[in-house]
Each structure stands twice: as C-alpha cells, then as structure tokens.
Amino acid sequence: MFIKNYFYVSADFNINDKCMVISETLNRKNEYMNEVFYDLYKDEIESFNTSGRTALLYIGGAGEHHSLSRNFNLSPKGVMPVKSQLGYVASKTAKRIGNISYLSINSNACASSMFALKEAYELLQSDFDNVIIYGEEWVEEVELMLFAQHKIDLVCSDGFFILHLVKDPINTIAQIDKPTWIWNEDKSPFEVSKDGYIKAMEKFKDYQIDRIKTHGSGTAQNNLAENEAIKEVFGNVIPTTEFKSLVGHSQGISTGLEICMLLDNFTDENILVNASGLGNFYGSCYVRV
Amino acid sequence: MRVDNLEFINKILTTENAKAIKEEDLLTNSELDSFGYAILFIELDEKFGGFDKEYLNNIDYKTYTMKDLLDRIGNVY
Numbered sequence: 001m002f003i004k005n006y007f008y009v010s011a012d013f014n015i016n017d018k019c020m021v022i023s024e025t026l027n028r029k030n031e032y033m034n035e036v037f038y039d040l041y042k043d044e045i046e047s048f049n050t051s052g053r054t055a056l057l058y059i060g061g062a063g064e065h066h067s068l069s070r071n072f073n074l075s076p077k078g079v080m081p082v083k084s085q086l087g088y089v090a091s092k093t094a095k096r097i098g099n100i101s102y103l104s105i106n107s108n109a110c111a112s113s114m115f116a117l118k119e120a121y122e123l124l125q126s127d128f129d130n131v132i133i134y135g136e137e138w139v140e141e142v143e144l145m146l147f148a149q150h151k152i153d154l155v156c157s158d159g160f161f162i163l164h165l166v167k168d169p170i171n172t173i174a175q176i177d178k179p180t181w182i183w184n185e186d187k188s189p190f191e192v193s194k195d196g197y198i199k200a201m202e203k204f205k206d207y208q209i210d211r212i213k214t215h216g217s218g219t220a221q222n223n224l225a226e227n228e229a230i231k232e233v234f235g236n237v238i239p240t241t242e243f244k245s246l247v248g249h250s251q252g253i254s255t256g257l258e259i260c261m262l263l264d265n266f267t268d269e270n271i272l273v274n275a276s277g278l279g280n281f282y283g284s285c286y287v288r289v
Numbered sequence: 290m291r292v293d294n295l296e297f298i299n300k301i302l303t304t305e306n307a308k309a310i311k312e313e314d315l316l317t318n319s320e321l322d323s324f325g326y327a328i329l330f331i332e333l334d335e336k337f338g339g340f341d342k343e344y345l346n347n348i349d350y351k352t353y354t355m356k357d358l359l360d361r362i363g364n365v366y
Contacts, residue, residue: 078335087324092305
C-alpha cells in the first residue's frame with residue numbers, strides 16, 4: 001500500500017520530565033479531546049476527503065479522552081454519557097471526513113497504529129481504494145498514574161496524525177509493505193521481550209533495510225530487549241532512529257505519528273518500523289520513503 | 290425567543306454534523322443520526338424540560354417538523 005497524504009502534530013511543550021503536550025491543547029485538557037483537535041485542525045482534517053471506496057480506521061486512545069468523567073467524584077450527567085462513547089466519536093469523525101463506507105475503532109494502547117496499518121493493508125487488498133487512519137492521543141492524569149504505578153519510566157505525550165493510504169501508487173509519497181502484528185506470551189503484560197520483537201521482525205530478515213525506526217519507548221527494559229532482538233536478527237550493521245526522545249511517547253498513535261516524521265526526515269531509504277504495546281503486542285512494517 | 294430557540298437547535302444540529310433547517314422542515318431533513326438525536330433531546334430537556342421518555346416515544350418522525358419542536362419548547366417554557 002502507498003501513502004498519498006499525511007498530516008501530524010507532535011508534542012512541543014514539556015510540562016515536566018514525564019509529560020509533553022501539544023502547546024495548543026495546554027489549557028483545554030478538561031474538554032473532549034476529539035472536539036479540541038477538530039477545532040484546532042478542522043481545515044486539515046476535512047482536506048482528507050476521498051473519492052472511491054474508503055475506510056476510516058479511528059484510533060481513539062483511552063476512554064477518558066472522550067469523557068468529562070476524569071474526576072470520578074462527579075456524577076455522569078447531560079450529554080456526557082453519549083459523548084463518552086467511542087462509537088459516537090468515531091462516527092462523528094467519519095462524517096467530518098465524508099465518503100466513508102467502513103469504520104473501525106481501535107484502542108489497543110501503545111501499538112494501535114501498527115495494528116491499524118495491518119488492517120489497512122488487508123482492506124486495500126480487498127475492495128477498498130482508500131484507507132484513512134485517524135489517530136489522536138493526549139496525556140491524561142490516569143495514564144501518568146498508570147506508568148507511575150508500574151514504575152515505567154517514559155515521557156507520556158500528546159499527538160495527532162492522519163494517514164491517507166491507497167493501493168494505487170500514482171501520485172504517492174511512500175510505500176508501506178507487510179505490516180506484521182503478533183501477540184507474544186511474555187511474563188508480564190507491562191514488559192516487552194526480545195522474543196516478541198524477534199517474532200515481529202524475522203520475516204524481514206532478508207529484506208534490504210537501510211535503517212530501523214525503533215519503537216524506542218526510552219525505558220531501559222524496552223531498549224535492551226529491542227536492541228538485542230535487532231542484533232540477533234540483523235547483526236549490528238543497520239543504523240537505528242527513534243523519535244520518542246524528541247516528542248515523547250504518544251502511545252497508541254506513536255507508530256503513525258513517527259511514520260509521518262520519517263516522511264519529513266528521510267528520503268530514498270528502506271526503513272523497518274518497529275512497535276510494541278502494553279499487553280505484549282508487537283508489530284513491524286517495511287517503509288520505502 | 291422563538292428565533293433564538295431555532296438558532297439554538299440549529300447550532301446543536303450543525304455541531305452534530307447535521308444540516309440546519311427551517312421551521313416548516315421535517316426534523317429528519319436535517320439528516321441527524323441516532324447519536325445526534327440523543328444529544329439533541331438531552332440538551333433540550335436540560336435547557337427547557339418537557340422532553341421526557343413519554344413525549345419522545347410518541348414522536349412520529351414522518352411528520353415531525355422543527356415547528357413541532359419549537360411549539361413543544363414554547364408550551365413547556
């Protein structure tokens with residue numbers, strides 16, 4: 001499949017050493033995430049209207065993004081129960097983009113957008129002409145608490161991206177091939193393993209690879225597991241790149257956001273893109289920029 | 290007041306990605322979806338009251354116009 005168009009916004013403001021946000025959202029965190037991003041990027045979002053049979057894969061992140069129930073002392077009231085439904089948010093997003101005949105909701109935590117790429121690949125191999133992947137994520141107190149509780153040392157961040165994928169290569173920017181998605185039986189859902197990364201990457205062992213975009217969550221345990229897996233599958237000869245030290249870990253949307261960043265930063269390269277996610281999910285795909 | 294209420298309702302409709310309509314139009318002409326109806330009637334009930342389950346269950350959408358909606362608000366308010 002091919003990338004025809006993309007748009008993204010990454011975190012640009014450090015709150016502290018655990019949290020980066022998109023500065024435009026800074027004073028709007030008590031609103032609905034989807035409404036805030038639509039308000040900020042309306043023109044860009046509506047420019048992704050397509051012709052031909054089109055699917056929308058919506059990556060919505062944690063339920064709290066769509067709810068004013070963040071404060072559990074408050075009773076649900078008014079329209080909040082409706083607006084807290086991912087189905088409502090995704091349906092609204094589909095209408096804004098228009099011409100959507102298939103809608104899928106994806107909230108698989110840290111590797112959601114890699115799963116979305118796999119689903120897009122399968123849809124484009126069937127009878128779809130276009131797939132729009134729409135991912136949005138922002139920092140919530142409950143996420144910071146989750147990472148603190150489990151002593152996962154990473155920088156949680158906001159992020160937003162849209163990828164327009166097509167099967168026809170005419171007028172396209174880059175190619176994405178063979179997105180892989182596996183679940184590995186690791187000892188803990190909060191830890192990644194060398195074994196999981198190897199299983200996701202091994203089908204690319206004989207590919208021409210100029211660079212690996214690592215998942216690179218920044219935690220010592222993740223970095224060690226991923227680097228050891230790369231060394232075992234490919235040896236030590238392939239340069240690696242990571243973005244989370246620059247823009248934080250935007251969780252479910254990080255793979256999509258970082259593919260957009262690859263498009264802006266590299267040309268004429270074959271890049272293996274890695275992802276892993278809470279719950280022992282792993283994925284890789286091959287990107288020609 | 291009626292003009293303000295019409296504007297208020299049309300603001301909800303357009304926010305829910307439906308079309309603004311006039312008094313004589315059927316409410317269904319707005320192309321509001323099911324989630325949108327939920328939002329509309331919750332918002333109207335919160336602001337004006339009178340949109341309880343009994344009233345909503347007796348709406349005939351084949352004939353229900355914006356005028357009917359405004360009349361309901363007018364009668365309750």
